[in-house]
Amino acid sequence: MADASINATRSYEPTFGDYFALLKPRVMSLVVFTALVGLLVAPVSLHPVEAFCAILFIALGAGASGALNMWYDADIDAVMRRTAKRPVPSGRVEPGEALAIGVGLSGLSVVMLALATNLAAAALLAFTIFFYAVVYTMWLKRWTPHNIVIGGAAGAFPPMIGWVAVTGTISIEAVLMFAIIFMWTPPHFWALALFTKSDYGDAGVPMLTVTHGRPTTRRHILAYALLLVPVAGWLALTSVGGPVTLLAFAVLNALFVLGAYRIWTRDDAEAETDNYLAERKFFKLSLYYLFLHFGALLVDASLRGVL
Amino acid sequence: MTPIKATHDLHKRRFSRNLGVGLALLGLVAIVFGLTVVKVTRGDPMQAFDHAVRPELEGTGQ
Known part of the structure; x- marks a missing residue:
């Protein structure tokens, strides 16, 4: 971006869209949705x-x-087909x-969140950025096969930040909204890993x-699907x-556990015969699972008159 | 080295990026302004000692 590039021969001039793509817009849409739910279901409300x-x-x-992830991971992104572009x-x-x-947007977003809402939410956002x-990215992803489990925590923070932005404190509802996404992430990604010929190796x-x-x-998918049940059930019984x-x-949860059970009972030889149909279905279901679960929280909030 | 002119090719090549950055900055200004208006108008009435009698401040330690 330096002025020296005026005369340098840069074959491609990056567009605004190229820089925007650094922010992973598709991941951002999930963050917006879950953070919005966390913010809207809270018992008090903010000015619009x-x-x-x-x-x-x-x-x-x-x-x-x-x-930051794309900066650090450029070497492995270049090797994998999904991320090479x-x-x-x-x-x-x-x-x-x-x-x-x-770095610039991290600082801006944390300071602006603190000014718009409160320090606790800003601290939580800063921690989320640090964590991811x-x-x-820097530590666990290349070191342990449980990287997905721990990485999932970063994706689970947004509804909690939304809640804290309104209430100023972390309560059991916020923790359980976090826990749902945290427990949901591993089976979601492992199902994907089963049916995509991944080049992570x-x-x-x-x-x-x-x-x-x-x-x-396959065993891990079932285990996490089962562990997700009490978490989701507990959230349904709280004030939200x-x-x-x-x-x-x-x-x-019945569908999710059933899908995970199907995955557990078959092996790759069987999966090859129908081109990983059960795994693909489970992955699709997992997307609906999260969306509908948080959507239901919104509906209940509107029924209570919070919205 | 030719000096940069208003018609330099660079301006054409980077137009969309510059426009995007400009709009993003304008958006940030609008957000900070809007947030300031909301914070100021929704805050408790702000008073401070200014050499006049202000009974509302008594007992607040100010």
Whole structure:
């Protein structure tokens, strides 16, 4: 981005969209949704402008951590097909630019969240960025096959930050919203790992499917699906739950455990015959699971008149 | 080295990026302004000692 580049022969001129892609917009959309639910179901409310700012800066903080991730992981992103087209490995954006954008937007989002809401929410956002960029990306991702489990925590913080932005404190509802996403992430990703011919191995990233084998991965999916049930049930029984959440809990968790059970009872030879149909279905279901669970919380909140 | 002119090719190549950054900055200004208006108008009435008798401040230690 330096002025020296005016005369340098840079074959490609990065667009605004290339820089925006550093923020992982698709991940950001999930962050916006879950943070919004955390913010809206809280017993007190913010002024609409404050609420808008809170969501915007939580999303921006998440995006900043995505940019830091792309800066640090450019070497392995370049090796894997799914990520090779990202701005840094494809050469559209310089690594230093990604780092600068990541650090700059991290600072901006944390300071602005503190000004818009409170220090506790800002501290939590700062911790989330640190956790994703340093603990997950730099440390655990290349070191342990449980990287998904710990990385999932970073994705689980947004509804908690949304809640804290309104209430100023962490309560059991916020912890349980965190816990649902935390427990949901591993089976969601491991199902994907089962049916995509992933090249994590080539990139030197330990994935459970490679390090411990695919049968172990199938067992882990079932175990996490079962552990998710009490967490989701508990949330439905707290002050943010209600009849709709309880119904969503019953239906979604029954389907989720059933899907995980199907995955557990088959092996790869059987899965090959129908092109991993059960695994694909389970992955799709997992997307609905999270969306509908948080959607149900919103419906119950509107029934209570909180919205 | 030719000096940069208003019609330099660079301006054309970077137009979309510059426009994007400009709009993002404008958006940030609008957000900070809007947030300031909300914070100031929603805050408790602010008073401080200014050499006049202000009974509301008594007992607040100010």
